[in-house]
């Protein structure tokens with residue numbers, strides 16, 4: 001088993017730390033955010049993520065050769081603000097954020113750079129620093145040079161977890177990528193990483209993992225691919241760019257359907273049956289948001305520009321524009337549905353998170369649309385099962401309702417912006433008794449249109465006819 005440190009305990013790091021502990025490694029998670037740490041120190045998730053609470057709880061287990069806690073006990077998983085404790089570990093995962101810069105499209109590398117700077121005094125020869133953050137191509141080679149004087153090596157091991165499925169994706173990824181200095185299988189970093197990911201590489205047999213019952217069951221062996229730093233960095237950026245492009249492609253088709261006539265949902269089902277295309281990530285609607293896809297495609301454009309190959313990814317500008325146009329269209333469609341004027345209209349907003357099963361509102365299309373509706377004179381009343389507190393922090397001016405009933409009561413129109421199951425499966429008859437007018441604009445094309453119409457509702461959707 002390996003002694004691991006995880007620097008940065010956000011959506012990526014906290015889940016990674018807990019997952020690594022659940023398969024038997026000794027893990028020390030380091031973060032500077034005191035609020036987040038307070039929760040993690042008590043093995044409570046600092047954000048909503050299905051399955052994380054159970055994983056953290058498993059990490060609380062004492063073990064003889066674990067992290068020495070302040071009370072003298074020895075824990076498998078420990079969280080601290082004291083980065084000097086990373087000295088006890090030999091593999092150090094960098095999991096800090098790379099948000100969009102304040103003044104440009106480029107990725108802000110401040111947190112990565114300071115994590116490395118803070119870690120440097122605690123590195124020793126033979127240690128491996130493993131980058132997981134999404135960084136511009138070329139960063140890993142620079143960082144490897146930086147850590148070299150300590151005798152430590154560097155690897156790039158991008159992460160592909162989706163929020164809302166982070167635990168499953170971390171424990172059972174589709175593939176594992178090792179970007180190593182030599183780019184080859186015999187690089188010393190490969191053997192170290194193989195130990196870290198042994199539970200995936202041997203197909204999740206019972207072992208230490210079985211003890212905590214999280215990743216212990218037998219499963220398929222995860223493919224792992226060894227490559228150079230640049231390819232590893234690009235795998236991550238290319239994957240997110242492809243997903244964003246797929247979503248914007250179907251949303252561009254939605255624009256066509258809106259003017260030419262046609263139904264984008266039927267179109268998606270039909271083209272998705274072609275195995276070369278595939279139906280996943282072809283859901284037309286409000287488009288993509290969150291802390292990854294939007295900023296990653298912008299950072300990719302910015303990096304390509306720096307490298308003098310801007311043309312190669314200039315299509316991503318259009319991907320971004322199509323995505324943002326959907327938000328404006330959603331407001332127009334709501335206005336149309338409500339008879340041409342939004343002023344003074346009470347609108348129930350169902351969902352404010354950037355997607356279901358998360359409390360994350362970073363670059364949330366739902367929050368953007370809610371703000372635009374309010375600016376257009378409507379009185380929005382927002383509800384969401386998990387994301388209200390985060391949304392309120394970002395936009396305290398908006399009105400939030402703790403539950404569906406309060407949001408729907410007296411509404412002149414309903415807009416569905418995040419497809420939480422409880423909104424998707426809302427009973428149109430019961431909901432119809434609460435609202436003032438039975439008008440719903442489905443921003444995610446998920447409701448049963450026929451059932452709504454039978455219950456007397458007017459239903460509008462992006463990329464679909466009335």
Ligand code: UGA
Pocket residue numbers: 134159160161162163164240243247280281282283284285286287288289290291292293354355
């Ligand atoms: C994304 C990638 O899917 C992960 O593989 C990656 O690890 C992660 O970014 C990251 O870089 O950290 P995530 O941001 O959690 O994961 O969310 P997704 O499930 O990819 O959804 C992104 C957005 O696309 C959401 O707003 C969602 O509503 C939207 N979407 C998704 C659509 O509009 N249509 C679809 O068909 C699918």
